[in-house]
Amino acid sequence: MLKITAIHTLVDNYIWLVLNNNKCLIIDPNNELLVTKFLRIHKLQLVAILITHSHDDHISGVSALKNIYQVPVYGPKETNYLNNYTIKNDDVINVLQQYKFTVLSLPGHTKYHVGYYHYPWLFCGDTLFSAGCGRIFNSSIKNMFNSLNKINKLPSNTIIFPSHEYTIKNLNFIITNNITLLSNMFIIKYYRRIVKRMILNKIPSLPTSLYLERIINPFIQCTNSFYYKNKLIKLPQGMNNFDYFKYLRNKKDTF
Numbered sequence: 001m002l003k004i005t006a007i008h009t010l011v012d013n014y015i016w017l018v019l020n021n022n023k024c025l026i027i028d029p030n031n032e033l034l035v036t037k038f039l040r041i042h043k044l045q046l047v048a049i050l051i052t053h054s055h056d057d058h059i060s061g062v063s064a065l066k067n068i069y070q071v072p073v074y075g076p077k078e079t080n081y082l083n084n085y086t087i088k089n090d091d092v093i094n095v096l097q098q099y100k101f102t103v104l105s106l107p108g109h110t111k112y113h114v115g116y117y118h119y120p121w122l123f124c125g126d127t128l129f130s131a132g133c134g135r136i137f138n139s140s141i142k143n144m145f146n147s148l149n150k151i152n153k154l155p156s157n158t159i160i161f162p163s164h165e166y167t168i169k170n171l172n173f174i175i176t177n178n179i180t181l182l183s184n185m186f187i188i189k190y191y192r193r194i195v196k197r198m199i200l201n202k203i204p205s206l207p208t209s210l211y212l213e214r215i216i217n218p219f220i221q222c223t224n225s226f227y228y229k230n231k232l233i234k235l236p237q238g239m240n241n242f243d244y245f246k247y248l249r250n251k252k253d254t255f
């Protein structure tokens with residue numbers, strides 16, 4: 001059976017590891033020293049490195065780890081120079097015996113950003129965060145919207161593993177700006193209390209679930225056609241769901 005664990009690095013990054021007994025794959029390793037130490041302590045054998053996108057805080061450990069362990073690197077077009085295998089949407093990665101991972105193209109944060117999916121787990125890099133979504137760098141807001149829409153079509157029990165611990169910041173944004181598309185601010189405030197306590201006790205607020213994000217995350221809610229077609233979410237007058245998504249993303253950029 002697969003297990004998932006994380007190495008906390010930099011200020012708020014998580015490197016996710018998927019373990020099948022003593023074999024493991026690693027997603028977005030940004031620090032070779034912490035990874036080698038972790039693998040040694042837990043007697044793990046690294047079998048592959050998976051990359052979601054080209055930003056330094058996701059790839060800065062890749063070259064060193066590739067040299068030390070001689071393992072294949074799977075990544076999108078934008079990390080071509082590091083990849084043994086340049087992957088694209090719907091490719092299947094088969095490195096942990098019967099446990100296969102499907103590549104989901106998720107552009108928006110960057111042009112060729114990908115996620116890795118093995119039901120019910122999704123490693124989504126900087127596309128979706130708990131209560132938020134990634135910034136737009138060299139892609140477009142429309143791509144980000146479509147990528148979140150794609151994630152939102154997965155089953156509600158999907159467990160989501162973003163790369164950053166941004167939950168409190170995102171909940172602060174929602175609460176400060178009174179963004180309650182489902183009129184459920186009491187739930188959002190209650191959830192912030194829970195997450196604050198977790199962080200205080202050094203417990204990650206991640207992974208999250210699609211079920212929870214549909215309740216607290218306004219970016220996911222904007223992509224939910226069931227919500228807006230049935231007028232379950234309250235969009236400001238004159239704005240459609242994409243306008244509001246764009247408005248929220250712009251507002252968050254300066255929060």
Ligand SMILES: [Zn+2]
Binds near residue numbers: 053055109126
């Ligand atoms: Zn990034």
